[in-house]
Amino acid sequence: MDPVTTCDFCGRVESDEAKTLTWTTAVERGRTRYYCDECSRAHLRAMEGKLDSEWW
Numbered sequence: 001m002d003p004v005t006t007c008d009f010c011g012r013v014e015s016d017e018a019k020t021l022t023w024t025t026a027v028e029r030g031r032t033r034y035y036c037d038e039c040s041r042a043h044l045r046a047m048e049g050k051l052d053s054e055w056w
Helices: 017-022 037-042 044-048
Strands: 024-028 031-035
Touching: 024 037, 037 044
Parallel strands: none
Antiparallel strands: 024 031
16 A cells, blocks of 8 residues: 655645655654645745744
């Protein structure tokens, strides 16, 4: 069974590893979080500013 990756912002679920290559990862308070390509694009400035996702 393939590992499943879930977007921590919108909840999108993806099991195809090739499709998650465009996803973004971030470490917030010691926890690795995953964001799909759509959420990554929508919140790029906040990510670059190192804001925690609760501020988006």
